[in-house]
Amino acid sequence: MTRKKTSKSAAATGYMGISGAELLHEMLLEQGVETMFGYPGGMVLPFFDVLYSSPIKFVLTRHEQGAAHMADGYSRATGKTGVVLATSGPGATNLVTGLATANMDSIPIVAFTGQVRSHLIGNDAFQEADITGITRPVVKHNYLVKRVEDLGRTVREAFHIARTGRPGPVVVDIAIDATTAKLAEEPDLELRLPGYKPQTVGNVRQVKLAAEAINASERPVLYVGGGVVLAGASDLMRAIATKGSIPVTTTLLGLGSFDESSPLALQMLGMHGSASANFAVQDCDCLIAVGARFDDRVTGNLANFAPNAKIIHIDVDPASISKNVVVDIPVVGDAKDILTKMLPLIQEKDRSPWVSRITEWKRRYPFRYDADGHIKPQEVIETIGKMTDHDAVVATGVGQHQMWSAQFYGWRRPRQIITSGGLGTMGFGCPASIGAQFALPGATVIDIDGDGSFSMTMVEVITAVQYQQPVKFVVLDNGFLGMVRQWQEMFYGRRYSSVVHKCPDFAGLARAFGAHGIRVSERSELADAVGEMLKHEGPVVLHAEVEPEENVYPMVPAGKSLHEMELGKLA
Amino acid sequence: MRHVISALVQNQPGVLAHVAGMFAARGFNIDSLVVGRTESPDLSRMTIVVVGDDRVLEQVRKQLAKLVPVVKVRDFGEVKYIERDLLLVRVAVSAERRPEVIELVNLFRGRVVDVARSSVMVELSGTEDKLEAFIDLARTYGIRELARTGVIAMARDQQKAAEETE
Numbered sequence: 001m002t003r004k005k006t007s008k009s010a011a012a013t014g015y016m017g018i019s020g021a022e023l024l025h026e027m028l029l030e031q032g033v034e035t036m037f038g039y040p041g042g043m044v045l046p047f048f049d050v051l052y053s054s055p056i057k058f059v060l061t062r063h064e065q066g067a068a069h070m071a072d073g074y075s076r077a078t079g080k081t082g083v084v085l086a087t088s089g090p091g092a093t094n095l096v097t098g099l100a101t102a103n104m105d106s107i108p109i110v111a112f113t114g115q116v117r118s119h120l121i122g123n124d125a126f127q128e129a130d131i132t133g134i135t136r137p138v139v140k141h142n143y144l145v146k147r148v149e150d151l152g153r154t155v156r157e158a159f160h161i162a163r164t165g166r167p168g169p170v171v172v173d174i175a176i177d178a179t180t181a182k183l184a185e186e187p188d189l190e191l192r193l194p195g196y197k198p199q200t201v202g203n204v205r206q207v208k209l210a211a212e213a214i215n216a217s218e219r220p221v222l223y224v225g226g227g228v229v230l231a232g233a234s235d236l237m238r239a240i241a242t243k244g245s246i247p248v249t250t251t252l253l254g255l256g257s258f259d260e261s262s263p264l265a266l267q268m269l270g271m272h273g274s275a276s277a278n279f280a281v282q283d284c285d286c287l288i289a290v291g292a293r294f295d296d297r298v299t300g301n302l303a304n305f306a307p308n309a310k311i312i313h314i315d316v317d318p319a320s321i322s323k324n325v326v327v328d329i330p331v332v333g334d335a336k337d338i339l340t341k342m343l344p345l346i347q348e349k350d351r352s353p354w355v356s357r358i359t360e361w362k363r364r365y366p367f368r369y370d371a372d373g374h375i376k377p378q379e380v381i382e383t384i385g386k387m388t389d390h391d392a393v394v395a396t397g398v399g400q401h402q403m404w405s406a407q408f409y410g411w412r413r414p415r416q417i418i419t420s421g422g423l424g425t426m427g428f429g430c431p432a433s434i435g436a437q438f439a440l441p442g443a444t445v446i447d448i449d450g451d452g453s454f455s456m457t458m459v460e461v462i463t464a465v466q467y468q469q470p471v472k473f474v475v476l477d478n479g480f481l482g483m484v485r486q487w488q489e490m491f492y493g494r495r496y497s498s499v500v501h502k503c504p505d506f507a508g509l510a511r512a513f514g515a516h517g518i519r520v521s522e523r524s525e526l527a528d529a530v531g532e533m534l535k536h537e538g539p540v541v542l543h544a545e546v547e548p549e550e551n552v553y554p555m556v557p558a559g560k561s562l563h564e565m566e567l568g569k570l571a
Numbered sequence: 572m573r574h575v576i577s578a579l580v581q582n583q584p585g586v587l588a589h590v591a592g593m594f595a596a597r598g599f600n601i602d603s604l605v606v607g608r609t610e611s612p613d614l615s616r617m618t619i620v621v622v623g624d625d626r627v628l629e630q631v632r633k634q635l636a637k638l639v640p641v642v643k644v645r646d647f648g649e650v651k652y653i654e655r656d657l658l659l660v661r662v663a664v665s666a667e668r669r670p671e672v673i674e675l676v677n678l679f680r681g682r683v684v685d686v687a688r689s690s691v692m693v694e695l696s697g698t699e700d701k702l703e704a705f706i707d708l709a710r711t712y713g714i715r716e717l718a719r720t721g722v723i724a725m726a727r728d729q730q731k732a733a734e735e736t737e
Contacts, residue, residue, distance in 0.1 A: 137596045141639040195642035319633035
C-alpha cells in the first residue's frame with residue numbers, strides 16, 4: 001500500500017480492485033488513525049498482513065481487555081478516537097468489559113472484530129460468537145459487515161457515530177470474506193444515517209432562561225461532569241464561574257475541568273465527595289449541571305437532593321434530561337456551543353456572603369488523614385501530587401485508592417484524570433495509563449492503583465516494557481480489597497468475607513517483567529521512593545505497603561442524603 | 572397509562588433485537604410490539620404499546636430516538652389516531668349452538684373463516700377494547716386457540732374531520 005491519505009469526500013476513487021483488508025486500512029488512514037491496540041487471530045489475518053507495511057503503529061497487548069482499556073485511555077488523554085482490533089470469538093468477547101467501560105463514560109472508541117466466514121455465521125463455527133448480539137447493550141452502536149461493498153461506508157459511519165453527539169464505543173464486526181474479497185467496483189462511501197441527528201446547537205431561548213436564573217440566584221453552584229471535558233468546554237466553564245463568582249464542584253469524571261487551587265473550587269461531590277461540595281449542593285438556590293447525569297453516586301437520596309435549588313441541566317443527550325432528577329431548565333446541546341452563548345449573558349455579581357460560607361466549610365472540613373503508624377495511602381497520593389506539580393496524567397483502578405486519588409492529587413487541568421467512573425471497572429488503571437502514555441509520549445503518566453485492581457491487569461506492564469512506555473505504576477497495597485472491606489466494616493459488623501488479598505512482591509515481579517521495581521514501607525523513605533520512580537526513564541512499579549484498615553471519608557451511606565455524610569476523622 | 576408509540580426504523584438486520592433489547596435492559600414493559608413494512612423499502616414501522624407514567628414514557632421516547640437505526644418516534648398520546656388489532660380465534664361450539672356464535676361475530680363485524688364439526692374460527696379486527704369484549708363473550712363457549720397481531724396505529728389526517736365509525 002503506497003497510496004497517500006485520501007480526501008474526505010464521499011467521491012473518493014481508486015478503491016476498485018483492492019481487498020477489503022486494504023480498504024479497511026485506507027479508511028483508518030483517512031480517519032487519521034496513528035495508533036491502534038489489539039491482538040491478532042485467525043479471522044483478522046488478512047488485515048494484519050496489510051498492517052505489516054503500514055504507517056499505523058499497532059500495539060500488541062497481552063489481553064484484549066487491556067487493548068480496549070488502552071484505546072480508552074488513549075482517547076481520554078487526548079480526545080482522539082481510540083481504535084482497538086481483536087479476532088472473532090474469545091478475542092471479541094474479551095473486549096466486552098472495555099466497551100462497557102467506555103460506554104458508561106461516553107468515550108469514543110471504534111472496535112474492529114473478526115468474524116467467521118459469512119456463510120458459516122450462525123453455524124457454531126470455530127471461534128464464532130455473536131458479537132453484535134453480545135455487545136449491543138454496552139455500545140453506542142454496532143455493525144456486522146458481510147460484504148466488502150459495505151465495509152468502507154460502515155467504517156466512516158462508525159467513526160462518525162463514535163465521536164459525535166454524546167460519544168461512545170462502536171463495534172464493527174467483519175466477516176473474514178469481506179476482508180479477503182476484492183472490490184469489483186468503486187464502493188459507495190456516503191453515510192446512510194437517517195436516524196442519527198445529534199442535537200448540538202443549544203436553543204437560544206433556553207440559554208437565556210438559564211442565564212436569567214443564574215443571574216437571579218444568590219447561592220448558585222456549578223456541578224460539572226465529564227461532558228464538559230469531552231466537549232472541550234472547560235475554559236468556558238471556568239470563565240463563567242469566575243465572571244459570576246460561582247463555586248464549582250465536579251464529578252469524578254469532571255475532575256481537572258476546574259483548577260482545585262481556585263477559591264471557588266469545591267472539589268468532588270457525592271458519596272466520597274468533599275463536605276463543602278455536598279453542603280453547598282444541599283444549600284444552593286440554583287444548581288447548574290453541565291455535562292453531568294445525576295448519577296446515584298453523586299446525588300445520594302434523590303428525594304432530598306439539592307432541595308432548595310432551581311435546577312438547570314446542560315447536556316448533549318436529551319435522554320439524560322429529567323432521567324433521575326426533574327429539571328427546571330433543560331438546555332440540550334453541545335456544552336461548548338451553549339456555554340459560548342451563555343458567557344456574555346452572565347452578570348458579574350458580588351456573591352461574597354455565599355463564597356465566604358463556602359470558604360468556611362472548606363476551612364473546617366478539608367480532606368484529611370492522620371499521618372501516623374503505617375504509611376497512609378492518602379499521603380502517597382499527596383506526595384505524588386506535590387512532586388509532579390499536580391501536572392501528571394493520572395490513571396486509577398477502582399476502589400478506595402481511586403477515591404483517595406480524586407480527593408488528594410490536586411487536579412489542575414482537564415484530561416488529567418483517567419478513571420472508570422460509571423462502570424467502576426477494576427483493572428482499568430494499568431492498561432489505560434499505557435494507552436495515555438502512547439498518546440502523550442513526553443508526559444508523566446502515573447497509574448495510581450490498588451493491589452486488587454492492579455492484580456487484575458498487571459500483565460500489561462509487559463506491554464509497557466516491550467514498547468518502552470515509561471509509565472509509573474504505583475500500587476497501594478493494603479492487603480485487602482479495601483472498599484469492600486470498608487463496607488463490611490461499616491455495614492456488616494466487621495465480618496471480613498473474602499477480602500483478604502495476599503500480594504506478591506510487585507517490585508520483584510516488575511523486575512521479572514523487565515521494568516524497574518521499588519518497594520517502600522516506611523514513611524521516612526516515601527519521598528525518596530517517589531523521587532526515584534519519577535526520575536527513572538523507563539516503566540516503574542512502586543509497591544507501597546500502606547495502612548491496612550484506612551477508610552475513605554467523608555462517606556454518604558447508600559440511600560442517605562448528601563448532607564447526612566459520615567465525616568469520620570474529619571468531624 | 573397506556574401509550575401507543577410508533578417508530579420508523581431502518582430496515583436492516585438486528586433492529587428488532589436492538590429495540591427489544593433496549594426495552595428489556597431499561598425495564599420498560601411492552602404490551603405489544605408489531606413490526607411491518609412501510610411504503611419505503613428502506614424503512615420498517617414498529618408500533619409499540621407501553622404502559623407507564625409520563626416520566627417513564629418520556630424516557631421510552633427519548634431512549635428509542637437515541638438508537639441509531641431509529642429514524643422517527645411518535646407518541647400517539649396527544650393526537651387523534653386510529654388503532655387496529657387483528658384477532659384469530661377458534662371457538663369451541665357444537666353445530667346446534669353455532670348460529671349463536673355467528674350472530675355474535677356479525678354483531679362485532681367479524682367473519683367466520685373456518686367451520687369444523689365442533690368449532691369455528693373467527694377473524695376480527697378493531698381496537699384492543701373491542702377484541703377483549705369479544706373474547707370475553709366467546710369464553711362462554713370455550714376458546715380452543717387464540718392469536719392476535721398486536722396493535723398498529725396511524726394518526727388521523729388533521730384536515731379531514733371524519734370520525735371513526737364503529
